[in-house]
Amino acid sequence: MSEPEFDLDDLRREIDQIDDRLHDLLMERAAVVQRIASAKRGATPMRPEREAQILRRLIARHRGPLPAVAVAYVWRELISALTRMQAPVAVALHAAHHTLDHFDIARSHFGAAHIDFHDTPAQALRAIAEGGGQVVAVMPLPASDDGAWWPLLASTDAARPRIVARLPFVRDGSSNVESVVVAPFTTGASGDDASYLIIVTGAGTEISRGRLADRLSAAGMPGQCIDSRQRGGDTLHLFEIDGVLDDRDSRLGALLSAHGDEIAQVIPAGSYARPVTAPGR
Structure with a gap:
């Protein structure tokens, strides 16, 4: 049969x-975003959990020959442009290794936002503090080959920066380089999330990672320790746990009440929506 x-x-x-x-439809969407911005009345326009929900839904419903990851790129550019329409957004980028890969991740996620390179993680985090709520940082994955920067998040200041996203959010298997977004706000639950929690043990306290993990599980926060670092006489342990944690979570107070002789502090270091893998063509 001949081709038509x-x-x-x-x-x-x-x-x-x-x-x-x-x-x-794009113009209609922008008009709706403007109405949302008016309703927010000065709140941050960035909602990582909502962005994750949008992309998960689109990837799940996608059909046809267009690669799903291309759809994600289009929507990331759209989301970024409409976010900047509400308020300026700049990116402070730090990466000791794979710098161009991390830059590509930041550009794919934040579109045409201005990106500044910073030689040290402290400089990138300082840019957040000095950015008036309009600067986020893109950093290597904590506990990666150049991810020892995470102890800088071990602060009890309510206004401290926190991890709010893990990138790339939609993955196609083309790279194993990952980044996180650190921002001057907290993120909510997307429906499939994980959190970073820093546990501080004081000088003279000997407790294994395994026993700390048991303490967390007993408190309803199962997870695993992914790194430990010394800071002065203290030891800082970075745990990755299921779900979203914030400073008001009652489980944190219960953990300290039950094990205050072993644990000096528990500091939520941020949460992120778990990334998704794009289906093949």
Whole structure:
């Protein structure tokens, strides 16, 4: 059976019509975002948990020959542009290794946002503090080959920066380099999340990672220790646990009450929506 013949001019006119409908919907979406911005009244326009929900839903419903990861790129650019429409966003980037890979991750996630390189993690985090709520940092994954920066998050200041996203959010297996976003706000639950928790044990306290993990599980916060570092006479342990944690979580107080002789502090260091893997073509 012979292949049907198509008129190229007709097909191009059809594409133009589709482009017009897409453009109309983009303008309509921007108008809705403006109404949302008015309702927020000065709150941060960045909602990592909501962005994760949008992308998960689109990836789950995607069909056809267009790669799902391409859809994610388009929507990331759209989300970033509409976020900047509400308020300026700049990125402080630090990466001791794989710098170009981390830059590509930041660019893919934040679109045309201005990106500044910083030689040290402390400089990148300082940029957040000095950014008036309009600067986020992109850093290597904690406990990676250049991820020993995470103890800088071990502060009890309510306004401290925290991890709010893990990137790339939509993955296609082309790279194993990962980053996190550190921001001057907290993120909510997306439906499938993990948190970083720093446990501080004081000088003279001898407790294994395994026993700390048992303490967390007993308190309803199962997880695993992914790194430990010395800070002065204290030892800082970074745990990755299920779900979203914030300073008000009652489980943290219960953990300290039950094991205050072993644990000096528990400090939530942020949460992130677990990334998704894009299906193949």
